[in-house]
Amino acid sequence: MMDAESIRQKSTLALIPSENYSSMAVRLALASSFTNKYAEGYPYFWENGERSMQKNGRYYRGQANTNALERLAIERALKLFTPNPQAYHANVQPLSGSPANLAVLHAFLKPGDTFLGLSLDYGGHLTHGHHVNMTGASYRAVSYRLNVDYELDYDEIRELARLHSPKLIICGATAYPLQIDFQRLGEIAKEAGALLVADIAHICGLCVTGHHPHPFPHADIVTTTTHKMLRGPRAGLILCKKELGPAIDQAVFPGLQGGPHMNTVAAMAIAFREAMSGEYKQYAGQIVRNAKTLAEHLQAEGFRLMGGRTENHLLLLDIVHSDNGLAAKDGHWLSFRWERAGIIANKNAVPGDKKPWYPSGIRLGTPAVTTLGMKEAEMRQIGDWIVRATQGADNDAELEQIRKEIATMMERFAPGQFV
Ligand code: PLP
Numbered sequence: 001m002m003d004a005e006s007i008r009q010k011s012t013l014a015l016i017p018s019e020n021y022s023s024m025a026v027r028l029a030l031a032s033s034f035t036n037k038y039a040e041g042y043p044y045f046w047e048n049g050e051r052s053m054q055k056n057g058r059y060y061r062g063q064a065n066t067n068a069l070e071r072l073a074i075e076r077a078l079k080l081f082t083p084n085p086q087a088y089h090a091n092v093q094p095l096s097g098s099p100a101n102l103a104v105l106h107a108f109l110k111p112g113d114t115f116l117g118l119s120l121d122y123g124g125h126l127t128h129g130h131h132v133n134m135t136g137a138s139y140r141a142v143s144y145r146l147n148v149d150y151e152l153d154y155d156e157i158r159e160l161a162r163l164h165s166p167k168l169i170i171c172g173a174t175a176y177p178l179q180i181d182f183q184r185l186g187e188i189a190k191e192a193g194a195l196l197v198a199d200i201a202h203i204c205g206l207c208v209t210g211h212h213p214h215p216f217p218h219a220d221i222v223t224t225t226t227h228k229m230l231r232g233p234r235a236g237l238i239l240c241k242k243e244l245g246p247a248i249d250q251a252v253f254p255g256l257q258g259g260p261h262m263n264t265v266a267a268m269a270i271a272f273r274e275a276m277s278g279e280y281k282q283y284a285g286q287i288v289r290n291a292k293t294l295a296e297h298l299q300a301e302g303f304r305l306m307g308g309r310t311e312n313h314l315l316l317l318d319i320v321h322s323d324n325g326l327a328a329k330d331g332h333w334l335s336f337r338w339e340r341a342g343i344i345a346n347k348n349a350v351p352g353d354k355k356p357w358y359p360s361g362i363r364l365g366t367p368a369v370t371t372l373g374m375k376e377a378e379m380r381q382i383g384d385w386i387v388r389a390t391q392g393a394d395n396d397a398e399l400e401q402i403r404k405e406i407a408t409m410m411e412r413f414a415p416g417q418f419v
Contacts, residue, residue: 017365232271
């Protein structure tokens with residue numbers, strides 16, 4: 001089964017914006033003996049608002065190496081993500097992005113308290129207050145949306161903040177192709193007396209390399225995953241202004257979780273260092289150039305792009321309302337047809353969709369293919385395959401032909417170290 005998955009990854013195009021290939025160093029850390037160790041607690045103590053790094057805050061013994069490791073991961077997280085490591089705090093223990101977001105709400109809200117988040121139908125994440133998620137079931141989540149141009153409606157957010165007096169505003173998205181104005185959102189939150197949380201899971205690599213505005217110092221808290229654009233292990237990370245650190249730590253452990261996954265923390269420390277390199281900065285720039293090239297190519301071929309463009313790593317196609325014979329039944333069906341051709345993408349809702357299982361959109365992203373070294377020329381080639389796989393979606397022979405062509409190209413771009 002493991003070999004079969006490696007072969008699948010080596011021979012198909014990973015265009016899901018939240019996926020990537022981690023380095024062999026990251027993968028070896030995940031398999032290291034840190035996986036055997038329990039380390040409940042933290043490798044420091046909070047005393048009068050200061051982290052005392054000399055004191056051991058673990059519940060179990062045998063922590064010499066876990067303490068050194070977690071301190072290193074925190075130090076690197078602060079260096080990578082904050083403008084001033086002395087003024088911020090990092091918690092590297094969240095098991096993934098969803099627990100990180102839940103921990104933030106648990107830290108500052110009581111059940112029933114109000115917060116604002118972007119609606120799932122408009123590109124927000126489940127944990128930003130969707131009713132089927134704990135965040136929507138336990139708190140009073142008020143959703144904001146996008147305007148008719150598929151842009152964040154900052155005026156509406158300000159209105160909602162005035163009307164509902166939320167304790168917290170979450171910004172950030174899962175399927176938003178445009179830049180986010182953190183400064184403006186910071187002003188809105190301040191005016192409302194709310195904390196601003198920026199969930200940068202999708203764009204973290206762009207923020208730390210200057211290819212997207214940075215959420216700090218406008219946000220009070222930043223959450224991210226480390227396995228998407230950051231190319232690390234599957235995990236979550238919370239960064240916050242230092243004075244919020246004790247509440248965040250308390251909410252993660254013991255509030256929400258037990259022992260941290262120390263093998264994952266080891267892999268995070270490696271991914272943070274990798275992301276500090278000049279090579280990573282170039283990589284992030286190429287992600288954006290690749291997304292722009294793919295978006296323009298598909299648009300020229302008649303695909304309808306939500307927002308009309310991309311300013312980050314992803315594009316959202318409305319494949320039901322596209323032109324030039326590219327309109328398809330729905331994103332669910334088309335994503336299965338594309339898979340037959342070796343194009344791996346995910347269906348996505350677009351505003352106005354009534355059936356979430358059969359949405360009108362497909363979401364595409366460039367982080368993974370850029371890791372493999374693909375550039376603008378390959379994006380145009382991928383665009384051509386997408387057009388053919390859409391026009392020929394009913395034609396098994398055409399899809400099989402595309403699958404073979406993609407597998408041949410992937411032989412040039414899938415170095416063994418990744419999969
Ligand atoms: N936040 C955003 C914006 C996301 O897109 C995602 C996942 O796609 C998450 C949080 C949750 O991450 P995880 O799947 O690791 O729980």
